[in-house]
Amino acid sequence: xxxxxxxxxxxxxxxxxxxxxxxxxxxxxxxxxxxxxxxxxxxxxxxxxxxxxxxxxxxxxxxxxxxxxxxxxxxxxxxxxxxxxxxxxxxxxxxxxxxxxxxxxxxxxxxxxxxxxxxxxxxxxxxxxxxxxxxxxxxxxxxxxxxxxxxxxxxxxxxxxxxxxxxxxxxxxxxxxxxxxxxxxxxxxxxxxxxxxxxxxxxxxxxxxxxxxxxxxxxxxxxxxxxxxxxxxxxxxxxxxxxxxxxxxxxxxxxxxxxxxxxxxxxxxxxxxxxxxxxxxxxxxxxxxxxxxxxxxxxxxxxxxxxxxxxxxxxxxxxxxxxxxxxxxxxxxxxxxxxxxxxxxxxxxxxxxxxxxxxxxxxxxxxxxxxxxxxxxxxxxxxxxxxxxxxxxxxxxxxxxxxxxxxxxxxxxxxxxxxxxxxxxxxxxxxxxxxxxxxxxxxxxxxxxxxxxxxxxxxxxxxxxxxxx
Amino acid sequence: xxxxxxxxxxxxxxxxxxxxxxxxxxxxxxxxxxxxxxxxxxxxxxxxxxxxxxxxxxxxxxxxxxxxxxxxxxxxxxxxxxxxxxxxxxxxxxxxxxxxxxxxxxxxxxxxxxxxxxxxxxxxxxxxxxxxxxxxxxxxxxxxxxxxxxxxxxxxxxxxxxxxxxxxxxxxxxxxxxxxxxxxxxxxxxxxxxxxxxxxxxxxxxxxxxxxxxxxxxxxxxxxxxxxxxxxxxxxxxxxxxxxxxxxxxxxxxxxxxxxxxxxxxxxxxxxxxxxxxxxxxxxxxxxxxxxxxxxxxxxxxxxxxxxxxxxxxxxxxxxxxxxxxxxxxxxxxxxxxxxxxxxxxxxxxxxxxxxxxxxxxxxxxxxxxxxxxxxxxxxxxxxxxxxxxxxxxxxxxxxxxxxxxxxxxxxxxxxxxxxxxxxxxxxxxxxxxxxxxxxxxxxxxxxxxxxxxxxxxxxxxxxxxxxx
Numbered sequence: 001x002x003x004x005x006x007x008x009x010x011x012x013x014x015x016x017x018x019x020x021x022x023x024x025x026x027x028x029x030x031x032x033x034x035x036x037x038x039x040x041x042x043x044x045x046x047x048x049x050x051x052x053x054x055x056x057x058x059x060x061x062x063x064x065x066x067x068x069x070x071x072x073x074x075x076x077x078x079x080x081x082x083x084x085x086x087x088x089x090x091x092x093x094x095x096x097x098x099x100x101x102x103x104x105x106x107x108x109x110x111x112x113x114x115x116x117x118x119x120x121x122x123x124x125x126x127x128x129x130x131x132x133x134x135x136x137x138x139x140x141x142x143x144x145x146x147x148x149x150x151x152x153x154x155x156x157x158x159x160x161x162x163x164x165x166x167x168x169x170x171x172x173x174x175x176x177x178x179x180x181x182x183x184x185x186x187x188x189x190x191x192x193x194x195x196x197x198x199x200x201x202x203x204x205x206x207x208x209x210x211x212x213x214x215x216x217x218x219x220x221x222x223x224x225x226x227x228x229x230x231x232x233x234x235x236x237x238x239x240x241x242x243x244x245x246x247x248x249x250x251x252x253x254x255x256x257x258x259x260x261x262x263x264x265x266x267x268x269x270x271x272x273x274x275x276x277x278x279x280x281x282x283x284x285x286x287x288x289x290x291x292x293x294x295x296x297x298x299x300x301x302x303x304x305x306x307x308x309x310x311x312x313x314x315x316x317x318x319x320x321x322x323x324x325x326x327x328x329x330x331x332x333x334x335x336x337x338x339x340x341x342x343x344x345x346x347x348x349x350x351x352x353x354x355x356x357x358x359x360x361x362x363x364x365x366x367x368x369x370x371x372x373x374x375x376x377x378x379x380x381x382x383x384x385x386x387x388x389x390x391x392x393x394x395x396x397x398x399x400x401x402x403x404x405x406x407x408x409x410x411x412x413x414x415x416x417x418x419x420x421x422x423x424x425x426x427x428x429x430x431x432x433x434x435x436x437x438x439x440x441x442x443x444x445x446x447x448x449x450x451x452x453x454x455x456x457x458x459x460x461x462x463x464x465x466x467x468x469x
Numbered sequence: 470x471x472x473x474x475x476x477x478x479x480x481x482x483x484x485x486x487x488x489x490x491x492x493x494x495x496x497x498x499x500x501x502x503x504x505x506x507x508x509x510x511x512x513x514x515x516x517x518x519x520x521x522x523x524x525x526x527x528x529x530x531x532x533x534x535x536x537x538x539x540x541x542x543x544x545x546x547x548x549x550x551x552x553x554x555x556x557x558x559x560x561x562x563x564x565x566x567x568x569x570x571x572x573x574x575x576x577x578x579x580x581x582x583x584x585x586x587x588x589x590x591x592x593x594x595x596x597x598x599x600x601x602x603x604x605x606x607x608x609x610x611x612x613x614x615x616x617x618x619x620x621x622x623x624x625x626x627x628x629x630x631x632x633x634x635x636x637x638x639x640x641x642x643x644x645x646x647x648x649x650x651x652x653x654x655x656x657x658x659x660x661x662x663x664x665x666x667x668x669x670x671x672x673x674x675x676x677x678x679x680x681x682x683x684x685x686x687x688x689x690x691x692x693x694x695x696x697x698x699x700x701x702x703x704x705x706x707x708x709x710x711x712x713x714x715x716x717x718x719x720x721x722x723x724x725x726x727x728x729x730x731x732x733x734x735x736x737x738x739x740x741x742x743x744x745x746x747x748x749x750x751x752x753x754x755x756x757x758x759x760x761x762x763x764x765x766x767x768x769x770x771x772x773x774x775x776x777x778x779x780x781x782x783x784x785x786x787x788x789x790x791x792x793x794x795x796x797x798x799x800x801x802x803x804x805x806x807x808x809x810x811x812x813x814x815x816x817x818x819x820x821x822x823x824x825x826x827x828x829x830x831x832x833x834x835x836x837x838x839x840x841x842x843x844x845x846x847x848x849x850x851x852x853x854x855x856x857x858x859x860x861x862x863x864x865x866x867x868x869x870x871x872x873x874x875x876x877x878x879x880x881x882x883x884x885x886x887x888x889x890x891x892x893x894x895x896x897x898x899x900x901x902x903x904x905x906x907x908x909x910x911x912x913x914x915x916x917x918x919x920x921x922x923x924x925x926x927x928x929x930x931x932x933x934x935x936x937x938x
Contacts, residue, residue: 209697211697211797213795213797220758220760221758221759221760222758222759225758226879226880227780227782227784227808227810228678228680228810228878228879228880228881229775229879229880230758230775230879231775231780231782231810231879232722232765232766232774232775232776232778232779232780232810232879233754233763233764233765233771233774233775234758234760234763234764234765235722235760235762235764236782236783238714238782238783238784238785238786238805239714239715239717239718239781239782239783241711241786242710242711242712242713242714242715242783242786243711243714243715243720244711245707245708245711245712245715246708246711246712246714246715246716247715248708249708251712251833253701253704285702289689289690289691289694289699289703290690290691291689291690291703291704291835291836292834292835292836292837293704293834293835294702294703294835295702295703295704295833295834295835296701296702296703297701302702305701305702306698306699306700306701306702307701309701310701311696311700311701312708313696313700313705313707313708313799314705314707314708314711314788314789314800314803315696315707315789315790315795315796315797315798315799315800316707316788316789316790316791316792316796316798316800317707317710317711317786317787317788317789317800317803318786318787318788318791319783319785319786319787320783320784320785320786320806321784321785321806322785322787322804323785325843325844326682326784326806326808326843326844327784327785327806328680328682328784328808328880328881329784329785330782330784331783331784331785331786334783334786335791336707337789337790337795337796339696339795339797341696341697341700341701364720364764365761365762365764366760366761366762366763366764367760367761368761374794374795375794375795409697410695410697410698410699410700410701411695411697411698411797412697412797
């Protein structure tokens, strides 16, 4: 790669490994490109064989570098690839997760390079999956390869789990984890599917919000009726729905559902200090969204509101006439999709029950109201002083020469909670992608300096874990 | 007509006229059928020539029966037919309105008879326009014909205005009225485009609600954004819209816009007695709409709420994701169509201003809000003790042998107010169609007994006006 990045060259802290990585760079890049060339789009049935090819490529690499018990599990969907290396007696055991499937490439006309012909330019590599999440697959494989090639061993015990359905809701992962609970014994789960903070600052993700997603259906007259003939005598389902939604949150943004906040883990002083340490320009953020003002729950900063506190948002609303001009009807029904982003220790099923009860309690008498559960995901939270997370932050800082930040994601990755609840493991969520890498969009790219630093910091992290957390 | 109606035979109160009408019945029916056969669908450009044919048919009939100054005015749309007879010295002058255009016939497959091949069965005549509003055209023409044929004169001075664009918002009527204000001098306007009350009870319509129709546009982020990444930090336009709509009406249905009720003419004791006298079964009404309860402004009956009091209804609402399942976005914008049915003396333009000001006042700070006027119509109200209306009720009662009721319509006929405001006339809104005559629907029909009674009660009404109101 000719265009060197501005960042100081990363080091794994082990000269032999650094030398191995420097000398093998072109070969490793070529090997990773082979994976990037496989169009493993999990959402599209016509790419099912490509997903299997990607799984087989990963399995072949695992065997080549010296991992053991390499196994391709049929799940009913796309396969899960497992491998381990368990000879680091007395050292901790980590189960490391990444996914080899990718998003569809539409609109393909907006790509400057064909999405499955990876191309290097300006210190970046462009390809679908280059960041999300084949960067993690490549980094995990190459870190293990470097260690096994130079030392003949790993510093800790490692189990790899590579999934092929992350972009389509990980349908078969949780059953597979449950079925393999016995052989997945470990001390920590490393979920490799996040990235760096804004400005490409090394980051450890210590929390993900959960989600509760519901639909509210309000029904009035048996069909749309004339607003002149009936207006004034019957409840209007759209007015009723508006009143219900207005009754879910106060004007400041605090959720009014009784019990909603009961199980929320409050932000600690350390949490709030971590938020405050993040580089963030409120005005730039507001301007980028083109909103007149940022608003949210009183007593919290914008960043805290975006990931450290629960929310309630209408995701969609509809009913009656939506065309040009005017049509004088009272809608027969009105509907809304409503979801809450949840934080630890809120339970999505309990929150749904609370929402449903509250909606039915405040619904006006002239309509019938139904509240339906459209899916949920549990929040996850690793305490900010968790030693597994701290150790990764230390490795990041030493490798990249820049102190890592602790962040929570506002979004949800529902399967992550399964590692906590099914396997009983603390979870560290990590990744090396720049935040502007066009995930799920045309011209997805990965910063090659981040990739190389990722391999080195993974080596350093595992070395660090071997000397105790 | 073989199947006689249950109602007692109507009489005009003038034996010679009754005899003329009895003897000419078949000929009159055939003449009216000629008008019904003309597919004068004003909404469809391919029927423009048919609309002109209908106007010419009406004009020819006016000339044949002895009306004067018969004139077909080109309006830029479909023509307006004018005629008068002004030789009743000392008697009042009425301007009588009806429209010769009709609604489209779709879905035509649901008609049992071709819509423009009028067919008599069971005392009814089936055809598009048979009730709305060619029944009024036929009744006015035949009443004048009977009087001129038997007496050689009319008891009052009459001006006829037959319009061809009522079903397409009467675009050119108001300019034509304004341009012809001088030659339209009169004492009362008879708007012949309503009908009988439920159960086919003779009725005088003394009020129409007006309308104010607006759109509220709430804009947040420049596009739909991820509810995980942004939820909690920005105002959600759909939540904001719900809060705005909830702020327009209290839970009981009373409008919260300051000043909204300022100009409402309160219901008098006589008004309320007239409402109370109407045959109406609340439970049947509720059941027919399939709503769990009837709700509305406290202190008023269901019928009063439906036409005697103003309303505020959402006619449509939309924003964000409306598909199956879940999509985790904060909508970039949310929208609602909101309209108020107005009663005298509310001014639609003032009400729009009050709505807009109130919406902007209660709009939350994190969004931009726009309120747009999508059209309006003024309410009309003839006092229930108005002599012109009372005289028509008397004529109806005497002709049909059944006491007439005074009703207000909940809907709006915007052009009616122009007769009040442009010509400065009291307005009586009348018609003879049964309330279940399938106006605007397949298998429109007119009760022939109502039609014949209509001709006779019109004669009796004009005779009554000649002896003073």
